[in-house]
Amino acid sequence: MLSANDLAKNFDESKPSYNAQEALDEANRCLYCYDAPCIKACPTGINIPGFIKKIASGNVKGSATTIMEENPIGASCARVCPTEELCEGACVLNHSTKPIMIGDLQRFATDWAMKNEQVLFKAGEKNGKRIAVVGSGPAGLSSARELARLGYAVTIFEAKEEAGGLDTHGIVPFRLPKDISLWEVEQVENLGVEIRTGTEVGKDILAKDLIRDYDAVIVAVGMSKVPMLGIEGEDLAGIYDAIDLVEEVKNGNYPTEFVGKRVAVIGAGNTAIDGATTSVRLGAENVKILYRRTEAEMSAYDFEYEFAKQDGVEFRWLVTPKRLIGDNSGHIKQMECVRMELTEAESDGRKRPVEIKGSEFLMDVDIVIKAIGQTRHHQLIEAFGLEHNGGVVKVDPKTFLTSHPKVYAAGDVVFAKGVGEAMAVSAAQQGKETAYVVHQQLKESKE
Ligand code: SF4
Numbered sequence: 001m002l003s004a005n006d007l008a009k010n011f012d013e014s015k016p017s018y019n020a021q022e023a024l025d026e027a028n029r030c031l032y033c034y035d036a037p038c039i040k041a042c043p044t045g046i047n048i049p050g051f052i053k054k055i056a057s058g059n060v061k062g063s064a065t066t067i068m069e070e071n072p073i074g075a076s077c078a079r080v081c082p083t084e085e086l087c088e089g090a091c092v093l094n095h096s097t098k099p100i101m102i103g104d105l106q107r108f109a110t111d112w113a114m115k116n117e118q119v120l121f122k123a124g125e126k127n128g129k130r131i132a133v134v135g136s137g138p139a140g141l142s143s144a145r146e147l148a149r150l151g152y153a154v155t156i157f158e159a160k161e162e163a164g165g166l167d168t169h170g171i172v173p174f175r176l177p178k179d180i181s182l183w184e185v186e187q188v189e190n191l192g193v194e195i196r197t198g199t200e201v202g203k204d205i206l207a208k209d210l211i212r213d214y215d216a217v218i219v220a221v222g223m224s225k226v227p228m229l230g231i232e233g234e235d236l237a238g239i240y241d242a243i244d245l246v247e248e249v250k251n252g253n254y255p256t257e258f259v260g261k262r263v264a265v266i267g268a269g270n271t272a273i274d275g276a277t278t279s280v281r282l283g284a285e286n287v288k289i290l291y292r293r294t295e296a297e298m299s300a301y302d303f304e305y306e307f308a309k310q311d312g313v314e315f316r317w318l319v320t321p322k323r324l325i326g327d328n329s330g331h332i333k334q335m336e337c338v339r340m341e342l343t344e345a346e347s348d349g350r351k352r353p354v355e356i357k358g359s360e361f362l363m364d365v366d367i368v369i370k371a372i373g374q375t376r377h378h379q380l381i382e383a384f385g386l387e388h389n390g391g392v393v394k395v396d397p398k399t400f401l402t403s404h405p406k407v408y409a410a411g412d413v414v415f416a417k418g419v420g421e422a423m424a425v426s427a428a429q430q431g432k433e434t435a436y437v438v439h440q441q442l443k444e445s446k447e
Contacts, residue, residue, distance in 0.1 A: 002283050007254040010281035014174040015079075023108040027056040030100050033092055038102060041090035043425045044071040044432070048087055048102055055109055064113035065120045067106055072142040072432070073184050075110035076167040077425045078103050079176045082301040086425070114183045123191040124151035129442055132157065132214040134201050134380070137165020138424045139411025140220035141188055142431030143438075148191035150439050156193060157210070159200040165222055166412075166424060169247045172274045174281065178250055207383040211406055216438045219384060219393065219402070220431060222412040223374035229266065233324025238332040242267070242275035242371035249278055258367060259283035264335060266290050266321060267371035268298035273305070275369040276313045284367070287313045292320040292340045292353040318342075318353070322360065324368060335363045377413065399441075400434040410434040 018026065032049040039048050047066050054063035067074040083089070083103040091099035113120060129152050133140045136158040144154045162168055167181035189195060201207055210217050226241045228234060238257070242265070248255065263279040265272050268291035279287045289308070291298060294317045298305070309315075323336040339359035342351035376391020387394045387403035393414050395401060400408045411427035 002256065002259050004254040004256055007256065007259075007282055008252070011173045011249060011254070013079075013177050017111055018104050018108045023055055023105060026101055026105055027052045029093070029097075030056070031092065037090040037092060038087040038100075041086045042070075043086070043423070043429045044074075044077075045429075046070040046074070046087075046106075051109060052100065052102075052105055055105060060109055060112045061116075061118055061120075063109035064118065067109055068113070068120050068187070071425065071428055072145045072188065073138050073167060073181070073424060073428050074106060075114060075180045075184055076138075076171075076176055077428070078107035078110055079180065080167075080171055081423065081425050082303060084303060085301065114180070119190050120187065121145070121149060121191060123148050126153065127151035129153070129215045130155070130213070131438065132210045132217045134210070134217065134219045135165060135221040135411070135413075136163035136185065136195055136197075137220060137222045137411060138167060138427040139222075139413075139431035139434070140165065140218065141184065142428040143218050143220065143410060143435040144193045144431075145188045145191060146432050146435035147438065148188070148193050150435070152215075152439075154193045155214075156195045157199045157201050157205060158195055158197045161198050163195045163197055169250055170243060170271075171250075172246055172278055173250050174277075175274075202380050202383040207380070207385075211384070211404070215406075215442055217384070217407045218431075218434055218438065219381070219386070219407060219409040219413060220411045220427075220434075221377045221380055222427075224377050225375050226271070226370045226372060227375050229321065229324075229370055229372065231321060231323055233326060233332070236324055236326040236332045237330055238367045239324065240275070240367065240369045242271045242369050243374065245278060245369060246271070246274050249282075254282060256283075260285050261366035262364060263287045263367045263369060264290055264321075264363065264365045265369040265371055267373070268293075268300055268315075269371065269373065270300055270304060271374075272369075272371035273300045273308050273313075275371045276308050277311050279367070279369065280311045280313065287311075288316055289313055290316045290319045290321065290337065292318065293342065293351070294318060297351070320353070320355075321368075325362075332365060332368055335365055335368065337361055337363050381413070399437045400430065401437070408434050408438060 030052045036049050051063040051066040087102045088099040093099050131152045131154045133144045133156045136156045147154050163185045164181035263284045265276045276287050318340040321335045322338050325334040327333040339356045340353040378391050381388050393409040410430040
């Protein structure tokens, strides 16, 4: 029987980093294009040829600074961005040979800065204004860093015991080890930003007190738990929430009950892939992803899909569970599933899955992982009195101002399903932009 210690080895970062020679060789392939399309394809607008040129000339600290200047979570994004759809997808070398491996070069430079304990930025001269940021994920961290550089006294309120949000807790360690995200957090703390971890707004401190005591508040709380499936048997043992499972392994806890078991993951987004590939590393014998739509509608990125397939994960399209069935001890043993078909595209362009009557069948399973999206922080949003649509905070798209004149919002908390790009890199960019708007508006209110 495998122990938790044996399983731990499976969670080391899966992709090796470039060594100095490999980085140099790759950097030397770059054409340093004028009006480079890779820059335009990066949501944070990193000067990609600029940072590559610095690697080629041996100025790795300068390279890391160029990256982190535009993207405060540049080390995490080097690992989790869908680069083939963004910068690498836009690289002119796609037309001739193969694109520059921009993500790998970005990782090389930021890893160097991390290993050599470099401090890349300085806080601005204090301007006497105070900003509260709620949530320390990509959007919160990025807004805090930019505001600290502009001279604001920034306090981040974080409900969890460690800062970094999704990057620290919600992405599997073999793709994004926790220490990478915590280094980015440290970079922000080095600017004098206070991060009050273990502090839940609405419980440990009131939303109205933040509004009263700070010049502006930025709500960047992301999303919450996986919702209930809403079917019979959901309280059986052996049913996991994918987000909780990822957080567990990210904290170095490796449940041994997966060894040799059959796992079914419900859903086909990023978290479903993480739940499935985690199950494989926890020793599961067979892992299936069940999705009620088809491959074409799945929201996981292509590279995640490929990664899961390489891990031996099986995909069952147009299938959904109707009932979870337990054994005498109250542990899941089977699922009653039903086959689905898609309607013609409706007015919103989406095809709806509908059950095929009489197509029910039983599937033997030992563990079920729920990964059907995430719920919203309704209570917190309402504590601030913000207008929202099903937990998606309404903001002015240019200023990120909410319905409250002192409260802004950025990141997943403003991304509606199917609208906008809910990537860590987009949230980081929104965090930056929100910081600049807050700065502009506070400057104007003084004048
Ligand atoms: Fe270099 Fe490709 Fe960007 Fe051109 S498009 S600057 S070759 S990475």
